[in-house]
Amino acid sequence: MMQSARSRVLARSLGQSRSTLRPLQAQRQLQLRRAYAVETTSSTATPLATSSGVTPPPPPPSFTQSRWRKFLQFVGRATLITVVGGAGTFYYLAQKERNPGPQLPFDPEKKTVVVLGSGWGATSLLKTIDTADYNVVVISPKNYFLFTPLLPSVAVGTLAPRSIIQPTRYITRHKARTVSVIEAEATDVDPAAKTVTFTDDSEIKGTTSTTTIGYDYLVYAVGAEVQTFNIPGVQKHAVFMKELHDAERMQRAFMDCVETAAFPGQDTAEIERLLHMVVVGGGPTGVELSGELHDFLKDDLMAWYPELAGKVKITLVEALPSVLPMFSKQLIEYTESTFKESKIDILTKTMVKEVKDRSVVLQMPDKSIQEVPCGLVVWAAGNKGRNLTQNLMAKLPAEQTNRRGIAVDDHLRMKGAEDSVFAIGDCSATSYAPTAQVASQQGAYLARVLAQIARKDGMEKQLSHLEQAKQAGVFESEEQKQNIDKEIEGLKNRIAKVKPRPFSYSHQGTLAYIGSEKAIADLPFMNGNIASGGVATYLFWRSAYLSTLFSLRNRTLVATDWLKVKLFGRDVSRE
């Protein structure tokens, strides 16, 4: 029963756009409750026709029956109001989202902010930034935002791939001023000349496919790429879990294993190999993927491939002594026991030495080496910096020495290019974990900082005007001169006061789905921490995810996908 309190805390503090439907629904429920109160009161005193102002008729013979009718009448009306009103509101909001209006053109007087990336950090910045202050250009090889925490759900077919992505233009087209969105890969950043070079690396290219543009401020939010630790075979044989096409590839490969196991005449050992799924990485991605895989087996494979259902095996491999190190001990134990029930093997303190075509080579806790036959290896084990980031850091060798990523000050300014480059998200090296939550808060913070800078710039411009006027020295009266001095003084004071506060991260908690309709949550509450696990937490997990998904559209898509799976199960086509 702690659920709703926690839910409110999380929703408030996540600082994401919450469903605009919610307050409306709450209001409606209140009205209905009031209506119900009136109904029941009136039914005790004057069971019929009271509200139309008639003299009370004789009491009916059966009081219970009448109350029952009243109740049915009420439920009928409530349903009607909910259906019609809800549908109307929903339709209105959806249409508003999909029909952006005209926008202001680029203003050559304004400074240019170039944003590299379209992930959590960049998207959060774009949502918050005030385009009245700047000309904004976004450059990313993907023209959409990907809701990464739900990737494991896509990998087993619980969600459709397009339900968890949102075109970047769905945000930028609703801004006051035109934002230029360019689908291209940045190939070079020159912090001295303040320029970015980017190229169209997609299949279809035009006559122009490489360009360099200048920036006044650069928001560097390119994220990271998969860390393979140079372990042999990972790049070639393992499936990653980072981009949308990874999840789609995983689904295809998984169904391929199942169909190959179903091939007539396949021998038992080979069936066992094909149906052994190894997930490497005991972080939230690896754990959620294992949980989702288990759900798929239990809910769907059993129905459509009954002959195989008992033979699937899932193993989760983690080099550290425990899975989910970011969670509290009791939740780790809860996860472990749930996995045990689900027959998911957890191998901790175990390192992957090589991934082969049909097996994975493991170094066990006792340092012995085992080659384990398997059909599929999913690699969900860490990040490393992109080439672009390494090249950029190499240009500022004195300041950029952190091997984990771009070193920033506590205002997220890149060390060595503090005047013009900000770095946020997984590409930066901070004291925070590389999570969506951190990147998202950094993006929103940066948008506020940029607004302060714009305000300061405006005041400085005004100040220089006034100082020029003072220098010119043509005053109508002494009083006017004193006024100008006063104004200059005031402006200087106000400018001095504009000091952006350093970025501070406010942890909203950690959530993970662990399969079997159970989730775990570690949430800060007051000065302590709440750890919770189970089915209620699962429902909370769903609603938290729904409320952090950016748009009404994505919320609806994900919710209908969940409903579809509940109704029809997952699709077992190998597409």
Place this chain on the structure above:
Amino acid sequence: MMQSARSRVLARSLGQSRSTLRPLQAQRQLQLRRAYAVETTSSTATPLATSSGVTPPPPPPSFTQSRWRKFLQFVGRATLITVVGGAGTFYYLAQKERNPGPQLPFDPEKKTVVVLGSGWGATSLLKTIDTADYNVVVISPKNYFLFTPLLPSVAVGTLAPRSIIQPTRYITRHKARTVSVIEAEATDVDPAAKTVTFTDDSEIKGTTSTTTIGYDYLVYAVGAEVQTFNIPGVQKHAVFMKELHDAERMQRAFMDCVETAAFPGQDTAEIERLLHMVVVGGGPTGVELSGELHDFLKDDLMAWYPELAGKVKITLVEALPSVLPMFSKQLIEYTESTFKESKIDILTKTMVKEVKDRSVVLQMPDKSIQEVPCGLVVWAAGNKGRNLTQNLMAKLPAEQTNRRGIAVDDHLRMKGAEDSVFAIGDCSATSYAPTAQVASQQGAYLARVLAQIARKDGMEKQLSHLEQAKQAGVFESEEQKQNIDKEIEGLKNRIAKVKPRPFSYSHQGTLAYIGSEKAIADLPFMNGNIASGGVATYLFWRSAYLSTLFSLRNRTLVATDWLKVKLFGRDVSRE
């Protein structure tokens, strides 16, 4: 207002599984209408509390108000009943579909039917066949059925790819006896030895990946592949519209063109080239694709890429003198005028001579050669036989001489292998057009023929038992002997009567969507033909498609996709 009559005609005669929800809904509506009749009658005589059997109260002061309340009450109840009842029925049916029960095992006494393919013909056969009579094995490189007429909708993102496919096991698992579904490519058919060889050609292979099995009856329903007429560049540069991955590739390529056109500094001519989409083939696929592309431009591109929206051009190229030759003249003209309004150019009597990376070479009606710059060429121009089919035909050179495909008799038996091979759908050469409708009717016909054969086999077995008994000649009485003679006579008569009728195709009409929420339909009615075009036909087109989609699941998925596009528009992510 002809709509509903036509709808009924089509739905009845298509012979597809119709929504089981419909009769229920009709019944419910009837009940509601009755309920309403009672309400209105009672409200005239005794406005309140009549139905609960109370003495009539004094009439209320405002008659209109009371009637209004009654009406609202009725609407409320009707909504409640519809919502609750509809949801309940829906849930029940969905659960029934997704939870198949146990099945009988293979019976070595029964004959084996091997089905090659999982398209319209094969799927229709599988739906209809009685597995009590046979052991059934399905072999297809796809483990799902693809609803091909909706491919153009997937290509522009109106529908999700997985909404128009259905795993073959969703049908076979509901059969009385286990059906073996094998995801593999048939590589050889030996009509003399009655064997099929097939191989797992997917990425993940087991130790066993090629096998040969025998059959008593083979249903050859492998379809056709894309006909390129050996025109240079088609295979390399054009996008096809035949399989699901073609539609997904088309969507990706189309969005790639748009994003490349939006690249900063792209010159005007290049933008025009990139946004010129050429569709080759004036059949229903080409026409529907052009229409869907136009919808995408109008509904979505305008909103998210306003700077490009006016610059897109669609050209439909057809070698024959007119598009849609299967439709009546007035509908062709209607399509042409709709396309003119939609600014889709139709080039008839125009032949494609070559497809290049950035252009298409056309031979115009006056025989002149033009090279037209374009961003994308979609190839929707005809079928040709697969290699497997050509190899099979080469084994029966005397009988198989038709270059269009497998020659069959009027019982769909392959000439030269009449005793054991049936060919249906696009791989066969008949007098019918290679359409989904023909293949579907052939599949259902064949299932009925196989049932007749099984019945005949059963009777022949019985006959031979009786004749053996007669030969043995041990009778208790003369009467018994006469009885046996009688039985033998009767059985012989019954066996002689089992003569499958030849296949006859019953044309249910032709439908095509032409964009701008308009469709055209040519439907046989009584002895004549009804030609209809416009928005009403579009709604009819949708409901006809929904009712021919095989399962409740797919119907729901497609309907919610349509609703989603209505609410949120299409996704412009280049995934």
